[in-house]
Amino acid sequence: MSGRDKQQRFQRTPGKGQSRPRGGAPAWRERRERPDGPAILYGWHTVAAALANPRRRIRKLLLTENAARRLSDENIDTRVPPEIVRPHLLDARLGPDAVHQGFLAEADPLTAPELGALPREGIVLVLDQITDPHNVGAIMRSAAAFAVNAIVTTARHSPEATGVLAKSASGALELVPLVSVQNLARALSELHDTGFLTVGLDSEGSADLGSVELRQPLALVLGAEGKGLRQLTRQTCSVVARLDMPGAIKSLNVSNAAVLALYIGASRLGLMK
CATH class of the missing domain: 3.40.1280.10 (SPOUT methyltransferase, trefoil knot domain)
Structure with a gap:
């Protein structure tokens, strides 16, 4: 924890799933800089938990065919009509390092x-x-x-x-x-x-x-x-x-x-x- 931890002093380079500096930032980073922008949620656990949370308003849901099938198998209500897309479209949206597992949701921030x-x-x-x-x-x-x-x-x-x-x-x-x-x-x-x-x-x-x-x-x-x-x-x-x-x-x-x-x-x- 200590702020004296020397390992924390080194500059981190963008790694797997890590945010990138402006210029190489995925599109969602640019949108979230606007105060009215949606929260971008991706990955199985993250999106499934958001869908199960009645306090979370889902604006848009993008799923691959396999992701949509998984939600159906788990009896999880998508709450909004999902848009079925190919994985490479999510890669382009989030950046190639984001481990999205075929799930991406745009949602209102929680109060x-x-x-x-x-x-x-x-x-x-x-x-x-x-x-x-x-x-x-x-x-x-x-x-x-x-x-x-x-x-x-x-x-x-x-x-x-x-x-x-x-x-x-x-x-x-x-x-x-x-x-x-x-x-x-x-x-x-x-x-x-x-x-x-x-x-x-x-x-x-x-x-x-x-x-x-x-x-x-x-x-x-x-x-x-x-x-x-x-x-x-x-x-x-x-x-x-x-x-x-x-x-x-x-x-x-x-x-x-x-x-x-x-x-x-x-x-x-x-x-x-």
């Missing part, structure tokens, strides 16, 4: 709850300018596994809830509300004022998370790749804790740190029953 409406029990995750959509998607998947009430993220310096993030979340985008805030420090203060214990995670934390006295509602705050928690974020948290490791490598990728922190938090709070 997020207000910060003050979050439950006063359980756990929420707060992401401090984590920019890699693969990491955020993996964190969302872990959050769904641990029944996290919401993920709070910054409006700027965070990926859109579409494309690569949605694919990496493997359906979790439909299960865990994503709350976007303009000012993270102010949001943390609001959470604190409404009863949350806000615990920042950083390699320079004053205590190991396993020894911190935790209570509900709990907000676990994770820092950005390469930088960790910003100074104002650290100052706003109730506690800044670390994850002690017994091995030679003392820090984790942020998505791995998230699942470890969630396990510790859920276990300590009695939420694993």
Whole structure:
């Protein structure tokens, strides 16, 4: 998790399913830069979960013949008349690296709850300018596994809830509300004022998370790749804790740190029953 993880300092080159820089960007990247653009969802788990979510309005559904047959075999209602296309058309639409499995949906973004409406029990995750959509998607998947009430993220310096993030979340985008805030420090203060214990995670934390006295509602705050928690974020948290490791490598990728922190938090709070 630590922002000091040296592996996170290196510039990533676009890999499989990863978003590309402008100029080589798939068409959906250009459309999502408009605020009224649809969320682009692709891949079996992502699209099937969206179709099963009554809160998700599907605008358009593109399927290969095999994908349409799979939905029929699984008795999943397409909700809108699908357009049957050949796989190469989806490749052209999304880019050759996108693992679409024959499924592509355009949908309205989900409505997020207000910060003050979050439950006063359980756990929420707060992401401090984590920019890699693969990491955020993996964190969302872990959050769904641990029944996290919401993920709070910054409006700027965070990926859109579409494309690569949605694919990496493997359906979790439909299960865990994503709350976007303009000012993270102010949001943390609001959470604190409404009863949350806000615990920042950083390699320079004053205590190991396993020894911190935790209570509900709990907000676990994770820092950005390469930088960790910003100074104002650290100052706003109730506690800044670390994850002690017994091995030679003392820090984790942020998505791995998230699942470890969630396990510790859920276990300590009695939420694993």
